[in-house]
Amino acid sequence: MVFKRLLGSMGVGGPAVDTVLDLTTAAPGGSLTGEVRLTGGRAGFDIEHITLELVAHVEAETEGGEHEGTVAFERFHIGGGFRLAEAEHRSAPFAITLPWETPITQLHGQPLGIVLGVRTELGIAGARDKGDLDPLSVGPLPEQEAILEAFGQLGFGFKSADLELGRIGGTGQQLPFYQEIELTPPTQYAHQVNEIELTFLAHPGGLEVVLEADKRGSLFSGGHDALGRHHVSHVGAAHRDWNAVVGSWISQLLDAHTARAAHTPHSPYGHGAGHDAHTHKDDHGHHDGHRSGPGMGTVVAAGAAGLAVGVVGGMVAAEAVDEIGDFFEDDEDEDEDGGEEA
Known part of the structure; x- marks a missing residue:
């Protein structure tokens, strides 16, 4: 599944990013492959780094009660150090290894309600922008x-x-x-x-x-x-x-x-x-x-x-599938509104 949105920090006319995962379902400790596809905006931009971040929706119990939030649990640098010209198309293939403790999200094709994602972060002109968030499905060993x-x-x-x-x-x-x-x-x-x-x-x-x-x-x-x-x-x-x-x-x-x-x-x-x-x-x-x-x-x-x-x-x-979709939409909205990074 591909999610696409313009980079908010670059404003209208900034570059766009798609992250495409090759596998429908990965496995703990297994390889996750795909490519990050970039499309240049109305001007050239220096891409300092492309980073993939694994995120999870977790619950925390404190003295004040139960809370929910997003936790980043792994980061991978997959490229950068180039200039993306106006309207240029460029792709960065990747192969990363998931942590062995990566939670399982589905069993025999049925969702368990666990929400994981792959977030793509671009470093542009000293700023970082989370340009893409894709759901990650993990099956059991x-x-x-x-x-x-x-x-x-x-x-x-x-x-x-x-x-x-x-x-x-x-x-x-x-x-x-x-x-x-x-x-x-x-x-x-x-x-x-x-x-x-x-x-x-x-x-x-x-x-x-x-x-x-x-x-x-x-x-x-x-x-x-x-x-x-x-x-x-x-x-x-x-x-x-x-x-x-x-x-x-x-x-x-x-x-x-x-x-x-x-x-x-x-x-x-x-x-x-x-x-x-x-x-x-x-x-x-x-x-x-x-x-x-x-x-x-x-x-x-x-x-x-x-x-x-x-x-x-x-x-x-x-309904569970709907709520999982809502989580990704809400997370992207927070990024666009200038919310804190995980």
């Missing part, structure tokens, strides 16, 4: 897909997915945010837990899989969280019995959940250690203040990863 499929086969349903600003202590997390995929339990687990939150932290050698079982408190008792961490190698993932693997993870998690509720207020996994100032969970793994509710795109259509279909927060997939 094979083992991520297999794990999600296993949860679906075991009866879990997809509830929502979002990006949380902060770090999970004790992990090798690299990005300033992490993805949470919230799953609703099947009947046999419903009396033990309200939901399970799943986070993938991919790296060149494999995955860190972080699971959290959440049981919110009632009028007479507090809620309890239990956490589990598992390491999965990229090698041999296709030959594993993922239903059995994920089933054992769930059993361990719920056993820990029950033991914690009965005996101790502390997480047996030490999930809270090492959190920074923006962390989403406290030292016991509890969420600070408000829990994140369903975000946009909280419904995956039938068949996606075998997860049960449901409507959360009154939102359906088509």
